Amino acid sequence: MNIRRLLILFILGSAGAQTTYTVQAGDTLSSVARRYQTTPVALLTLNALPSTTIQVGQTLQLPPPPQHTVQAGETLYSIARQAGTTPEALIALNGLQNSTLQVGQTLRLTGGPRPSDATSTTPPVVTTTPPTLTRPPPTPPVAGRLERGLFTPQRLPAFTDVLLRTASLGGPRPASAYLPKVGFGYQTLNNCGPAAVAAAMNAYGVPADQRTWQERLRPTGGNMSTEAAGALLTELGFDAPALRGGTIEAVKRHVADGHPVIVLQYHSVLGKPPHFRVVRGYDDTQGILIMSDSLSGPNVALTERDFDLLWNTQGRQYLPVEPPQG
Incomplete structure (x- = not known):
């Protein structure tokens, strides 16, 4: 997926679902991007930031998660390849039973609200509380000290x-x-x-x-x-x-x-x-x-x-x- 298409998906993918985040002590642009399953480049572009430096108390706009509407002739394999992910990841992310897709079906390409949640008639709740992660967010790092040290990962990436x-x-x-x-x-x-x-x-x-x-x-x-x-x-x-x-x-x-x-x-x-x-x-x-x-x-x-x-x-x-x- 090229940068232009990714940015369009960020902007149009989920009307009204955009939230904000207030920068806390110890945050970096990379850690905020990781927490909300986006990228530092997307945050830089959306907030028109001059650099990756952010300040405590600064409010950042958060892009909605990119989505994709299935077109005729597409397969889960081809969509995963364009999005730089794996079919297994898309199956898990969208709660699919198998790799069968329907034309017009909406798929999430990264984490965030499910497509059904994004199209709900219930107004979205804007919150500064980070969403639930697969691991607890780290405490603010202390200079020169390890954040966590060696550990066994909760899951291994898929291989294809x-x-x-x-x-x-x-x-x-x-x-x-x-x-x-x-x-x-x-x-x-x-x-x-x-x-x-x-x-x-x-x-x-x-x-x-x-x-x-x-x-x-x-x-x-x-x-x-x-x-x-x-x-x-x-x-x-x-x-x-x-x-x-x-x-x-x-x-x-x-x-x-x-x-x-x-x-x-x-x-x-x-x-x-x-x-x-x-x-x-x-x-x-x-x-x-x-x-x-x-x-x-x-x-x-x-x-x-x-x-x-x-x-x-x-x-x-x-x-x-x-x-x-x-």
Whole structure:
């Protein structure tokens, strides 16, 4: 779905359903957008904001959730592909029994009031109270402290080849993506690096575990470096440059393209210990990144803020692992 169409849906999708929100201490434009299942770009456009900076007490207009009216020849699959989501997500969001659609049927494309609620004759109630989320809204963050730390996500994003093809062809990044073939194994002492390399290789069907390349990656028994991991993966035919100064958006884009990303962070406490893990998924609605972590489990998550804090102190080092070309 292109930006113009998305903006039209935001403006016309649900007459009279627009609400406002009063900015509270600790809010950011991203956190408000996440809370109301919209995007920072939509809030910037709707409120004509000069930047992403918002002030306590400021009133923000909230766009209604985008909707889509089913046209002749459309399928749930084609609608999901255009909206950058999955058929499974649309089924859950709209309470559908199956993938069968009717011409003229209205579908929600993101969270918010159901179409039947939006077309109700009862006047909408304008409120500043955040809607019920799948997880409680975080308390205002304290500088330098983790918001939540490592946790098991309440749900994993759906996986379909549609997401990977859409992203790799330069289309809009899907709101969630998950790589089911990334490997996992609990590490031995100080062996998170080789375990992460093996987990990323497993995503492409390479049968490796942490012992396979341990001596090559940790020849003196010390810590593995991102450069050593990149050199080995390149030698094996993968495209895996050791990079610094990464961003969460860059990591999401690689995952959406089907590529696991090895990151070097602190494990769960700032300052100790350095730790390699593999990002295998993300979910914009929950505001999380999902990882295969050799210390904590095959599917553990961090909020985007915690991920950035634990990553920032390591120089944001990462290795997107892409398969050999040709």
